[in-house]
Every structure is written in C-alpha cells, then in structure tokens.
Amino acid sequence: MNTQQYQNESFLDGNQAAFLEQIYQQYLHDPSSVDAQWQTYFEAIAHPPSAVAAPCIDPTMERRSLQLRVSRLINAYRYLGHLEADTNPLGHYAYKVSVPQLMLEHHELENIDPTLTFDPGSFNIQTAPTLQNIVHALRETYVRTTGFEYMHILDVQEKRWLQRRIETDLARDKLTHPERRKILEQLTAAEGFELYLHRRYVGQKRFGLEGGESLIPLLQTLIHEGGKQGLQEIAIGMAHRGRLNVLTNVLCKPAGELFSEFEGKIDETYTGDVKYHKGFSCDVSTEGGPVHLVLAFNPSHLEIVSPVMEGSVRARQDRRHDKDGDQVLGVSIHGDAAFAGQGVVMETFNMAQTRGYRTRGTIHIVINNQIGFTTSTVSDSRSTYYPTDVAKMINAPIFHVNGDDPEAVVYATKLALEYRQQFQKDVVIDLVCYRRLGHNEADEPNMTQPVMYSIIRG
Incomplete structure (x- = not known):
C-alpha cells in the first residue's frame, strides 16, 4: 500500500471502529445526514462495481464490503426487528408486513462462506461470530415475543443504554x-x-x-x-x-x-x-x-x-x-x-x-x-x-x-x-x-x- 492509499483509507484502522460504526449507522438512517464523501464511500462498498475479470477484484475491499453488509444487517434488526417479532397471540390475523431488510438476500449475504467470521461491533454474541450465529443471536434478541422500538430516540445515551440492556441482558430467560x-x-x-x-x-x-x-x-x-x-x-x-x-x-x-x-x-x-x-x-x-x-x-x-x-x-x-x-x-x-x-x-x-x-x-x-x-x-x-x-x-x-x-x-x-x-x-x-x-x-x-x-x- 502506497502512502496516498494509506492516507485515503487510514480511517479503516481498527482504532476507528466505533467512530466508523456511528457514521455508518447515521448513513443508514439518513444518507443526507453525513458528509458527501462518506455517502460516496458507503454507496461504493454497498454496491461495488462489477469486475470484468476476476483477478481484478481486490480481496481486501471485498472483505470490507462483506463486513459492512453484515453491520447493515445488524442495524436492520435493531430498527425493524419488532415488525417480525411474535407479539400477537392471535398470530398475524390482522396484518403482516414484509421486512426484506431482515433477509440475507437483501444484503447479498446468502451465498457467503459459512466459516467466515465478522466483527459484530457493539452487538453482543456469545459464540463465534459467523453469519449464521450472528443471525441466530439477532433473532433471539429482536424477533421473539417482545418487539423493541427504540432506535427513533434522539438521545444517544438513552439509545445506547437500551441497546446494551436489550442485547446483553439474559434476564428474560432466568x-x-x-x-x-x-x-x-x-x-x-x-x-x-x-x-x-x-x-x-x-x-x-x-x-x-x-x-x-x-x-x-x-x-x-x-x-x-x-x-x-x-x-x-x-x-x-x-x-x-x-x-x-x-x-x-x-x-x-x-x-x-x-x-x-x-x-x-x-x-x-x-x-x-x-x-x-x-x-x-x-x-x-x-x-x-x-x-x-x-x-x-x-x-x-x-x-x-x-x-x-x-x-x-x-x-x-x-x-x-x-x-x-x-x-x-x-x-x-x-x-x-x-x-x-x-x-x-x-x-x-x-x-x-x-x-x-x-x-x-x-x-x-x-x-x-x-x-x-x-x-x-x-x-x-x-x-x-x-x-x-x-x-x-x-x-x-x-x-x-x-x-x-x-x-x-x-x-x-x-x-x-x-x-x-x-x-x-x-x-x-x-x-x-x-x-x-x-x-x-x-x-x-x-x-x-x-x-x-x-x-x-x-
């Protein structure tokens, strides 16, 4: 990696993970709320251009793209998991909405290597963070008999407090x-x-x-x-x-x-x-x-x-x-x-x-x-x-x-x-x-x- 390339991508260093996640969550909620350069970057990695020849694909960039798509899936469960939660004792008798954002296909994650592990960020998971385990933990947290709506809260401290309690507290089973x-x-x-x-x-x-x-x-x-x-x-x-x-x-x-x-x-x-x-x-x-x-x-x-x-x-x-x-x-x-x-x-x-x-x-x-x-x-x-x-x-x-x-x-x-x-x-x-x-x-x-x-x- 040359100096110019390092300067352009130094923000991807692990020390900046929390900052990057915060910016990315802002982008997912409202793309216009982040700087235009961030919009361009996130759009590029969410929808990478097709390569004419396979050898031209940068494996590092592909891995980063997978990681961000997994982060986007985690965020989707936080925002929309309540829509699929089993909260109605009568089943979905009255109404049922489709939530494509919770499907692997929506994030182009349906055919990835099942042995790959990912950084779940602030999401708490007790097992190896493979995609299968992450999805299982997300559904156990957000798609059971309680649906949590809290991502609309503007106060970051309140939102993070609820997020930690919901995602790490196992008291509901104890x-x-x-x-x-x-x-x-x-x-x-x-x-x-x-x-x-x-x-x-x-x-x-x-x-x-x-x-x-x-x-x-x-x-x-x-x-x-x-x-x-x-x-x-x-x-x-x-x-x-x-x-x-x-x-x-x-x-x-x-x-x-x-x-x-x-x-x-x-x-x-x-x-x-x-x-x-x-x-x-x-x-x-x-x-x-x-x-x-x-x-x-x-x-x-x-x-x-x-x-x-x-x-x-x-x-x-x-x-x-x-x-x-x-x-x-x-x-x-x-x-x-x-x-x-x-x-x-x-x-x-x-x-x-x-x-x-x-x-x-x-x-x-x-x-x-x-x-x-x-x-x-x-x-x-x-x-x-x-x-x-x-x-x-x-x-x-x-x-x-x-x-x-x-x-x-x-x-x-x-x-x-x-x-x-x-x-x-x-x-x-x-x-x-x-x-x-x-x-x-x-x-x-x-x-x-x-x-x-x-x-x-x-």
Whole structure:
C-alpha cells in the first residue's frame, strides 16, 4: 500500500471502529445526514462495481464490503426487528408486513462462506461470530415475543443504554422457580376472578380482563420492583376495561364489597356511579418497604383521566419534595383504540417534559386487544401501523409484548421501570392481547368480528 492509499483509507484502522460504526449507522438512517464523501464511500462498498475479470477484484475491499453488509444487517434488526417479532397471540390475523431488510438476500449475504467470521461491533454474541450465529443471536434478541422500538430516540445515551440492556441482558430467560410460581398464582387469581363473576352475575356489565390477564403480573411487578428501588407511592389511571380485576387483585379491595355492588346492596346515594368507574387506595408491603397505591376514579369519557392522574402525581411529588421522581410514579393504562384516537393523549404527552407539569416519567400500558368496540380493521381505526406511534413524538421507547407470554411481559416491565428511573422519561408497554368476550358481557362479538372470534374461540 502506497502512502496516498494509506492516507485515503487510514480511517479503516481498527482504532476507528466505533467512530466508523456511528457514521455508518447515521448513513443508514439518513444518507443526507453525513458528509458527501462518506455517502460516496458507503454507496461504493454497498454496491461495488462489477469486475470484468476476476483477478481484478481486490480481496481486501471485498472483505470490507462483506463486513459492512453484515453491520447493515445488524442495524436492520435493531430498527425493524419488532415488525417480525411474535407479539400477537392471535398470530398475524390482522396484518403482516414484509421486512426484506431482515433477509440475507437483501444484503447479498446468502451465498457467503459459512466459516467466515465478522466483527459484530457493539452487538453482543456469545459464540463465534459467523453469519449464521450472528443471525441466530439477532433473532433471539429482536424477533421473539417482545418487539423493541427504540432506535427513533434522539438521545444517544438513552439509545445506547437500551441497546446494551436489550442485547446483553439474559434476564428474560432466568426467572427463578419461585418467580414463575408467583406469576402463575397471579394469572390464576385474575382468570378465576373473571370466571366467578361471569357465572354468578350473568349478563351484568363488568368489562372483564379475559384475554389480557397478564396485566395483573405486569402491575404486581411494577409495584414490587418499584418498592425495591425506593418508590413510595404509585398513582394509577385507567379506563373501565379490567378495572374490577385490578381493584381486587392489585389494590386489595375486599371482594365482599364488590359483590355487594353487583347485588345492589351498597347505598349509591353519595356516588351515583357504576362499579367499574370507582377508585380505591391501599398500602402494599414490598421488600423495599410499604408502597401506597391509588387508583383514580374514572368517568366513561376515555382518556380524560390521564391528565388528571398526571396532576395527582405532580402534586404528590411536590408535597414530598421529590424533585427527581424517585418516590412517586405515575402509571397510565390505556386501550389501543383510545390511545390512537383521543387527542388528549397527544396533549398529555406534550406536557410530559415541560417544567411546570412534568412528572419525571410515566409508565404507559396499552391493553391492546386489537379492537375498539366493534372496529378491528386497522385501516378503519387509525392511520399508523401501531396504536402506540403517537408516543414517538416525545422519543419514548416502546416495548410490544405478547400477552400470552407472561414471562416476557414481566421482563418488559422491569426494563421499562429501570429506564424510567434512570432517565426520568415516559416509556410505553404495548400489551398485545385480545378480548375473549364482547365489548361488554351482553355483547355477542361473533356478529361483528367472526374471523377474529373464530381464532379466539377455536
């Protein structure tokens, strides 16, 4: 190599790998964001010109081209892996997108020597970094029952923190037997509660949680992990779906009191409201000490409780002089149709980081049962791929998780809580599930959603 050639390619030295990877990722996301010389270089190695005679091919340049194509594949999984993740317990009944960027053919890597090894960069891999092993590790990380959306985040520190946690943390596979047993007990309690009400109070409206029972271990994980991290109060805002289950199995409202409401034995003179709008508060013991829980009362107007809950959280933080939000956490539980359809969601997000109203990060949980009343066709209910896309306006990370994999739900919850405590910003858990019964218990959904309910009841 002559001096001029060395000067032209000295940036390829191993010491510059991190810098080169950062520039290349910028180029992949937006080619116009990098200098024109970088654009020319990356374009040349991504699509090398055909050689007339085989001996003219520079083996060094060919190897570099392969390496950059592998880097581009790794980056594609980080950006788009969530689109292929197995997050829907109903399969791809509603919609399925093709993601060619995750295919080897898209990167011209389908016929390479299987013994070749590559530099995976910052991607963590425990085995020899052959292409086959890299792809296997990528799919184990990004295409299981949790889809991670975080590459849209502008803050590099936040993005790198999430990337390291997602790609190196194997905690999702390391739940202990007692932890799994606890999850089973919580799911059994949630399902048993709904079955009992369904059989005893036939036809009465309760807007049950059937199909989304993983919400209960999700909330229990937030409470007990939050207690370990020093939280002393958790304020929850939610609509009617699953409220009775949360009241009984999370906030410990006496079952007898709830049954009396079903049977009309409670004097409603002072409330005049239905049982699935009522709130409650209690203290729960955790390993880190007692945590005070409060579930806000809620009207039938979807999402109107969200800013009310945020105001309650801010007031509690101010009262405790909790400037960093280490003691008080807000949890906002939404439905998928309301989250995408109600403007108050965007308005509340808009105040999330303002000085006068911020609450140092809210954990948003979307009970995504893939239907709004009787509308289940995505193109009839919203213009975005996910119901959670509105959260990207504040660069919130979004974890799409299969509600039929409660262990994955618990892992996503722990990660969401750690992110909130670390960066004091909002985070979204998209709990993808289904609605086993109708909009309410007097509704027969086979009339309006025959295909969906043939899968649910099949």
